[in-house]
Structure formats: C-alpha cells, structure tokens
Amino acid sequence: MADLTHNPLEEELEIQISPSQPTEIAQVSEPPSLEPLPEPEPLQPLPPPEELLETPPATSPDEIPGELPETITVSGFEVVGSTVFDDATLAEATAPFTNRPISFAELLQARSAVTQLYIDAGYVTSGALIPPQTLEDGIVTIQVIEGSLEEIVVTGNRRLNSRYIRERLELAAEPPLNVPRLLEGLQLLQLDPLIENISAELSAGLRPGTSLLQVEVTEADTFAVQLSADNGRSPTVGSFRRRIQVSEANLLGLGDGLSIGYSNTEGSDGLDASYTLPLNPRNGTLNFSYGTTSSEVIEDPFNFLDIQSESRYYEITYRQPLILTPTEEFALSLTASRRESESEFLEELIGEALPFPSLGADAEGRTRVSALRFSQEWTRQGSRQVWAARSQFSLGLDALNSTVNEDNIPDSRFFAWRGQGQYVRLLAPDTLLLVRADIQLADEGVVPLEQFGIGGQQTVRGYRQDFLLTDNGALLSAEVRLPILRVRNIDGLLQLVPFFDIGTGWNAGEDPDPNTLIGIGAGLQWRQGDRLTAxxxxxxPLVSVDSEGTTWQEDGIYFSIVYTPF
Incomplete structure (x- = not known):
C-alpha cells in the first residue's frame, strides 16, 4: 500500500526487545529523500491530438501546368538548407527525375518529393522550392525552407507565468518545427498538475516558413489542504497520528511549490516544510526541506523513565529528468542531507536530565549525520500498467561536526544502497494488482537514523510499527484491489484488498531473532473521487514474536483516512 499519510518528520522512539538484543531506543527520522516511492497510477487518457493542437493543412504540391514542350536533362539535384535528412535520403527521393529528359512539371514533382519527405516525418510547416538559377552541368538546386515558430502567444493563464509554459513549448518546437514533437510538449503540459487544460492552434506566420502558436490555458487549482489520521506511528510515542498539510503548488507564479505540515500523537509533535523551485524547462528543480519533531516515550513499562527526544533534518536536493515523455521519465537527483537528534531521560525521577545511551550517540546523547545521497528514478506509465523504480546511494560524511565514534561503533561515516520498485497492473475496471519491493544494503553497522524498518502499516502488516530495525533488509509486498461496491452518484468505490507481506533484516553484527516477518490478511478501501480515501x-502474523503491547497494531489492525476538502 502506498504511503498516503506518511510523515517524513516524525522521530521514532522504538523499543526493541528480543532474547538476542538488549533493550534500546532507535531514533528513526525520515526526510523526503528517504520517503517510500509514491503509489503510481495508470496513465489517464490524454485528449485527442486534434483537441490539443490544431494544425494547418500540410503543404500541397503546386499545381502542375499542362503539357510543356520544353524538357531538360538533369544529372542530379543539389538540395540545400536541410538539417533533417542526409544526402543519401534526399538523393533517393529525387532519383526518379535524374539522368533523363524531364518536363517542367516533373521538375516541380522532384521539388514536391523533397517536401513530402518533410511532411511524412511530421515537419508539416517545412517545404522545398526551386529558386531562380542557371542550369550548369545538369545540376538543379532545390532550396529547403525548414519551418520554425515566429512567436508563442499564451492566453488564459491567471497566476502561472507565461514564461513557464512558453519555455517548455520552445523546447518542443526547436527548429525545424516538428508537429509530433510539439504535440508531445503539449501532452506534457496537459499532465502538469498546474494545468487543468491546454489547447493550441498553429497558423502561418508573417515570414515564409514561420508559424504562430496560439496557446489557450486553463489553470488548475493549486491550493490544497489535506487532513489525515492513521495508527501508523510507533506505539512507543502513541500509534494514533493526526496530520494536517497545507500546500500551494504555484506560490509565486513560477511553478514553485510550498508545503507545510503538522502532525502529532499522544507523545510526539512534528512540523515540516518544503519549498520546490523550478530551475529549467526540462523540469529540473531545487528543493529545500526542513523538519523538526519532539517525542517522549509514553508506552508501559518504559514511560516512567521519562525518555524524551528532539530531532530535525535539513535537505537540499537538485533533481533533473534526463528522459521526459508523456509515458516515461528517468531522473537523477543529488541531496545534501543533515539529520540530528538528542535523547535524554530520568529528569522527573532525579530532577536532572541525563543523556540517553542510544546506539551510536555521543556522550551527550546526540546523533548527527551528514550525508550525500545520489538517486536515480525511473517511471514508465501506460493505460494498463505502471513500472516505477528508485536506486539511491548514501555516503555518510565526517563533516559539520557529525558524530564520529571509535571501535566500530556506528556513526556518520557509512555507505549504503537502497533500491525500491513498484509494479501496478490494471486487471479489469477498478481492479488493480500492486507489487512492491524494497531493499537496503550497508557496508557496516549504521546508526538507528539510517536503519531499515520492518513491521507495520507500510511494510509487514500483522506486526507493530518497525518491530525490527536492522542495518540491512529486504521487503516484498503484493496486494489485489477488487471492487465490491460502486456508488456512482457520489463517485464512490469500495474495494476488497487481500495482501501478502514478507520482510527480513540482518545486521553487521548479531542478527535479531526472529529476523524475518511474514504477514497475510485483507483490507477494505473506500475511495470517493479524489477527496476521500479510507x-x-x-x-x-505468520511468524510468532514477543510483542506485549495493547494497541491495535499488536492485533494486526491498521486504519488510515485521508480527506482533501479543497
């Protein structure tokens, strides 16, 4: 199941107890760069090409005059001005008119054959002509005029800067103007969440070979408020989570987005903010993220220890798609990440807070991790299936006063790889198969901030949240969403969701026992348009574990509600 309500800011105070592992507090805070892949959806049908782009009729050959007495013998044609076709292709098109006497009408046909090459390849505004010339050595010059855009006129936009649209279309309309490529650029804008609808008309410009593109835009509503509730937090700080998120996807009219969220449980409060700025018309972006969380352990029998923690993260991410089409994207991103946490306990018992001795923390109970993360993301969408994958390499650094320990104790110096994949298949109307995989490999032990969590609503259902936290791990999950009730007048859909989850984890040192969790079960999902999902x-659980909590998670029950009022 995709993470609809995941809070990347909340620091987990997770108590792990097993016969082979001492009790410890593992602090886990996930910034945006470490969030799970969002659940992909099959590509929604795009408007027909004729609705997106109205084009002038293709250039037709000139009317051929009647019989002409004059004939000439052409030994070859020299085609100048073409940047699209090589000499061999052009020579092949004009070959039927060489090395024999031809009439003036056939000479125009040779010219038209070159024009037809362009039309067949989608260059409908390009054409060829025979300029005035003196025939020498039987060589006739054919001049190609390749089409280009004279101007792009954008209308209908209110807040979104015209430059945002114009620059993206200029990429798709680089000379020589190709209509299929321009149509693909319009399709990308139609899929842009900032745009509700777009249409364009291509007409002749003032100069030969030029065209005017008139674009009509209807902007989408870019302001959103999302309310959510779930029991996906660790019971250590209270499993029932409430969250509100406010976002504006076009803050300054540049296509820049700002998102601010607040969440809390009985024992934690978290605030996060993110700002994304477009850098270029190829959808390159720069993202700034910050989050802070305060937590305290409220679960028996450890709540009397008064364990409290503060955590925060800072991230700067540059993301650049290298392949971008309406159905496929491949992007690279580089993130500079900083994560910090401080834990203390016993203040209420002894009147003075002492540093909590968590794994990898320094003598003051602090953990500081500086890291560079290099990610590769790939998505391919079709009308019936979607593939999505992400690979991420994380290099921990001894920089900015990061935590550095001796004797092989985990610290900020580490190297890890994480791979995630999803496959969605539309089996029938409103019937989906969703398969997810996730794996992490680390070169050595890592601090709890970087460990791999197994168990809970988003990983292996049937167990409490992050029942296992390990240096390395792998997950596999599959579910089928079967429609059992449709309420068309309110756009409501109820689905039965049988699922299977399995996860295993291992450490650089001693492994937990058990180190593999397996869960099966079923769920009900209600979707009402794009406003409500419950x-x-x-x-x-198919593997017995020692879990003595009293929350719904221990009973294998999980819920989530996401409501977007506007």
Whole structure:
C-alpha cells in the first residue's frame, strides 16, 4: 500500500526487545529523500491530438501546368538548407527525375518529393522550392525552407507565468518545427498538475516558413489542504497520528511549490516544510526541506523513565529528468542531507536530565549525520500498467561536526544502497494488482537514523510499527484491489484488498531473532473521487514474536483516512 499519510518528520522512539538484543531506543527520522516511492497510477487518457493542437493543412504540391514542350536533362539535384535528412535520403527521393529528359512539371514533382519527405516525418510547416538559377552541368538546386515558430502567444493563464509554459513549448518546437514533437510538449503540459487544460492552434506566420502558436490555458487549482489520521506511528510515542498539510503548488507564479505540515500523537509533535523551485524547462528543480519533531516515550513499562527526544533534518536536493515523455521519465537527483537528534531521560525521577545511551550517540546523547545521497528514478506509465523504480546511494560524511565514534561503533561515516520498485497492473475496471519491493544494503553497522524498518502499516502488516530495525533488509509486498461496491452518484468505490507481506533484516553484527516477518490478511478501501480515501486492514502474523503491547497494531489492525476538502 502506498504511503498516503506518511510523515517524513516524525522521530521514532522504538523499543526493541528480543532474547538476542538488549533493550534500546532507535531514533528513526525520515526526510523526503528517504520517503517510500509514491503509489503510481495508470496513465489517464490524454485528449485527442486534434483537441490539443490544431494544425494547418500540410503543404500541397503546386499545381502542375499542362503539357510543356520544353524538357531538360538533369544529372542530379543539389538540395540545400536541410538539417533533417542526409544526402543519401534526399538523393533517393529525387532519383526518379535524374539522368533523363524531364518536363517542367516533373521538375516541380522532384521539388514536391523533397517536401513530402518533410511532411511524412511530421515537419508539416517545412517545404522545398526551386529558386531562380542557371542550369550548369545538369545540376538543379532545390532550396529547403525548414519551418520554425515566429512567436508563442499564451492566453488564459491567471497566476502561472507565461514564461513557464512558453519555455517548455520552445523546447518542443526547436527548429525545424516538428508537429509530433510539439504535440508531445503539449501532452506534457496537459499532465502538469498546474494545468487543468491546454489547447493550441498553429497558423502561418508573417515570414515564409514561420508559424504562430496560439496557446489557450486553463489553470488548475493549486491550493490544497489535506487532513489525515492513521495508527501508523510507533506505539512507543502513541500509534494514533493526526496530520494536517497545507500546500500551494504555484506560490509565486513560477511553478514553485510550498508545503507545510503538522502532525502529532499522544507523545510526539512534528512540523515540516518544503519549498520546490523550478530551475529549467526540462523540469529540473531545487528543493529545500526542513523538519523538526519532539517525542517522549509514553508506552508501559518504559514511560516512567521519562525518555524524551528532539530531532530535525535539513535537505537540499537538485533533481533533473534526463528522459521526459508523456509515458516515461528517468531522473537523477543529488541531496545534501543533515539529520540530528538528542535523547535524554530520568529528569522527573532525579530532577536532572541525563543523556540517553542510544546506539551510536555521543556522550551527550546526540546523533548527527551528514550525508550525500545520489538517486536515480525511473517511471514508465501506460493505460494498463505502471513500472516505477528508485536506486539511491548514501555516503555518510565526517563533516559539520557529525558524530564520529571509535571501535566500530556506528556513526556518520557509512555507505549504503537502497533500491525500491513498484509494479501496478490494471486487471479489469477498478481492479488493480500492486507489487512492491524494497531493499537496503550497508557496508557496516549504521546508526538507528539510517536503519531499515520492518513491521507495520507500510511494510509487514500483522506486526507493530518497525518491530525490527536492522542495518540491512529486504521487503516484498503484493496486494489485489477488487471492487465490491460502486456508488456512482457520489463517485464512490469500495474495494476488497487481500495482501501478502514478507520482510527480513540482518545486521553487521548479531542478527535479531526472529529476523524475518511474514504477514497475510485483507483490507477494505473506500475511495470517493479524489477527496476521500479510507482504508482498514487486518494482518495475520505468520511468524510468532514477543510483542506485549495493547494497541491495535499488536492485533494486526491498521486504519488510515485521508480527506482533501479543497
């Protein structure tokens, strides 16, 4: 199941107890660069090409005069001005008119054959002509005029800067003007969440070979408020989570987005903010993210220890798609990440807070991690299936006063790789198959901030949140969403969702016992348009574990509600 309500800011105070592992507090805070892949959806049908782009009729050959007495013998044609076709292709097109006497009408046909090459390849505004010339050595010159845009006129936009649209279309309309490529650029804008609808008309410009593109835009509503509730937090700080997120996807009219969220449980409060600025018309972006969380352990029998923690993260990410089409994207991103946490306990018992001795923390109970993260993301969408994958290399650094320990104790110096993949298949109307995989490999032990969590609503259902936290891990999950009730007048859909989850984890040192969790179960999901999604899952654990909590998670029950009023 995709993470609809995941809070990347909340620091987990997770108590792990097993016969082979001492009790410890593992602090886990996930900034945006480490969030799970969002659930992909099959590509929605795009408007027909004729609705997106109205084009002038293709250039037709000149009317051929009647019989002409004059004939000439052409030994060859020299085609000048073509940047699209090589000499061999052009020579092949004009070959039927060489090395024999031809009439003036056939001479025009040779010219038209070159024009037809352009039309067939989608260059409908390009053409060829025979300029005035003196025939020498039987060589006739054909001049190609390749089409280009004279101007792009954008209308209908209110807040979105015309430059945002114009620059993206200029990329698609680089000379020589190719209509299929321009249509692809319009399709990308139609898929842009900032745009509700777009249409364009291509007409002749003032100069030969030039065209005017008139674009009509209807902007989408870019302001959104999302309210959510779930029981996906660790019971250590209270599993029931409430969250509100406010976002504006076009803050300054540049296509820049700002998102601010607040979440809390009985034992935690978190605030996060993110700002994304477009850098170029190829959808390159720069993102700034910050989050802070305060937590305290409220779960028996450890709540009397008064364990409290503060955590925060800072991230700067540059992301650049290298392949971008309406159905496929491949992008690279580089993130500079900083994560910090401080934990203390016993203040209420002894009147003075002491540093909590968590794994990898310094003598003051602090953990500081500086890292560079290099990610590769790929998505391919079709009308019936979607593939999505992400690979990420994380290099921990001894920089900016990061935590550095001796004796092989985990610290800010580490190297890890994480791979994630999703496959969605539309089996029938409103019937989806969703398969997810996730893996992390680390070169050595890592601090709890970087460990791999297994168990809970988003990983292996049937167990409490992050029941296992390990240096390395792998997850596989599959579910089928079957429609059982449709309420068309309110756009409502109820689905039955059987699922299977399995996860395993291992450490650089001693492994937990058990180190593999398996869960099966079923859920109900209600979707009402794009405003409301509610889900209830029941997971049955197939591997017995020692879990003595009293929350719904221990009973294998998970719920989530996401409501977007506007």
């Amino acid at each position: 889900r209830l899952d029941f997971g049955l």
